[in-house]
Amino acid sequence: MIFKVYFQARINEVPVRENTKTIYLEGDSEQNIRTKLIDRGYNIEFIQPVTGAHLEYEKQNEDFKVLEI
Structure with missing residues (x-):
């Protein structure tokens, strides 16, 4: 299954829509994507x-x- 991941580039960055990036990954579940x-x-x-x-x-x-x- 393919997942679209919305994220900020740094862990300590506050989520701001204008700075949100996206990537697509293939995985079995949401937990699998988080682990990757x-x-x-x-x-x-x-x-x-x-x-x-x-x-x-x-x-x-x-x-x-x-x-x-």
């Missing part, structure tokens, strides 16, 4: 599963790239 990202020092705001029509929409975005971690 634990060493990156991200302040994770939200992890959203992306499936069906939502996934097709995201694939049209030029920034869509599923990271292999």
Whole structure:
């Protein structure tokens, strides 16, 4: 399953919408994604599963790239 992760680049950074970044990762569950990202020092705001029509929409975005971690 593919997940879209909304995050701030530093763990001590206060979440501000204008500074929020996103990445796409493949994993089994939200916990699996959090485990993969634990060493990156991200302040994770939200992890959203992306499936069906939502996934097709995201694939049209030029920034869509599923990271292999």
